[in-house]
Amino acid sequence: MPTPQKIAYDPNVPVDPRVETLVNELIGRVADKWTLLVLEELEDHGTCRFTELSRRVPGISQKMLTQTLRAMERDGLVVRTVHPVVPPKVEYCLTDLGHSLGEAFCGVWVWAEANLERVARARMAFDARD
Amino acid sequence: MPTPQKIAYDPNVPVDPRVETLVNELIGRVADKWTLLVLEELEDHGTCRFTELSRRVPGISQKMLTQTLRAMERDGLVVRTVHPVVPPKVEYCLTDLGHSLGEAFCGVWVWAEANLERVARARMAFDARD
DNA sequence: GTGCCTACTTTCTTTTGGAAAGTATAGGGA
DNA sequence: TCCCTATACTTTCCAAAAGAAAGTAGGCAC
Numbered sequence: 294m295p296t297p298q299k300i301a302y303d304p305n306v307p308v309d310p311r312v313e314t315l316v317n318e319l320i321g322r323v324a325d326k327w328t329l330l331v332l333e334e335l336e337d338h339g340t341c342r343f344t345e346l347s348r349r350v351p352g353i354s355q356k357m358l359t360q361t362l363r364a365m366e367r368d369g370l371v372v373r374t375v376h377p378v379v380p381p382k383v384e385y386c387l388t389d390l391g392h393s394l395g396e397a398f399c400g401v402w403v404w405a406e407a408n409l410e411r412v413a414r415a416r417m418a419f420d421a422r423d
Numbered sequence: 424m425p426t427p428q429k430i431a432y433d434p435n436v437p438v439d440p441r442v443e444t445l446v447n448e449l450i451g452r453v454a455d456k457w458t459l460l461v462l463e464e465l466e467d468h469g470t471c472r473f474t475e476l477s478r479r480v481p482g483i484s485q486k487m488l489t490q491t492l493r494a495m496e497r498d499g500l501v502v503r504t505v506h507p508v509v510p511p512k513v514e515y516c517l518t519d520l521g522h523s524l525g526e527a528f529c530g531v532w533v534w535a536e537a538n539l540e541r542v543a544r545a546r547m548a549f550d551a552r553d
Numbered sequence: 554g555t556g557c558c559t560a561c562t563t564t565c566t567t568t569t570g571g572a573a574a575g576t577a578t579a580g581g582g583a
Numbered sequence: 584t585c586c587c588t589a590t591a592c593t594t595t596c597c598a599a600a601a602g603a604a605a606g607t608a609g610g611c612a613c
Contacts, residue, residue: 369545404527415499
């Protein structure tokens with residue numbers, strides 16, 4: 294292990310550009326509307342079934358829910374458990390990694406809630422120009 | 424002001440569903456790949472010109488850069504300054520609000536850098552199944 | 554005149570997303 | 584027996600969004 298793990302970002306330590314590319318790709322994958330909403334739902338309600346999620350996540354289509362859950366499973370964020378019964382029962386829950394991502398995004402939820410009004414005012418001001 | 428501003432999320436305090444809808448919408452707007460990458464660039468390099476940004480943000484097209492910057496401007500995240508010269512010179516920089524969003528996303532960057540390998544391993548394991 | 558510079562805009566094509574219908578399977582009711 | 588229900592998808596079709604590339608404006612150097 295050549296370097297100890299960093300805790301916070303330090304702009305004075307240049308990052309290996311290959312690492313930066315990988316980080317950008319991962320951020321692009323993970324910073325997705327549906328991934329975020331599913332993550333939040335699983336954080337708040339723990340283990341969920343497919344239909345439960347599709348009811349809880351506002352506006353998601355079944356297609357996007359399947360895609361999002363598969364991608365999250367592949368990335369190690371959720372575990373998918375199939376119970377071989379009829380009608381089918383499939384449960385999804387967060388892994389430790391998924392939970393840690395949820396915590397990392399926590400600041401963004403807090404920010405959004407705290408700044409709703411500021412953004413609304415900025416939009417009104419912008420739209421009123423000209 | 425009916426309630427004091429919350430600092431952290433408390434699952435025991437139910438949130439007004441209308442507020443939750445607005446927060447979801449705002450998250451959906453702001454948690455966008457290009458918004459994040461532009462935000463990072465402006466955090467790291469301060470004021471930037473259009474072409475500079477399009478060079479620095481990997482893979483963005485001019486069209487998406489314009490769209491992203493306009494949306495960020497409308498939301499009060501960046502300021503756009505036009506210098507009436509020829510050839511044109513337009514500078515973009517973060518507002519306080521934009522900077523605070525950057526800080527809120529900081530946890531996600533740290534998470535991504537810290538967990539690159541774990542995600543890579545999860546993907547390999549997933550792809551090796553069957 | 555021709556070309557150059559920047560910050561876009563426009564046009565066209567490809568990719569992605571959403572809505573709705575279809576699939577498989579077993580049990581229960583008429 | 585036939586039909587209906589329930590769940591977790593998959594498929595199909597169409598609209599919306601994103602990407603690539605070319606076009607625009609307008610002063611200045613040559």
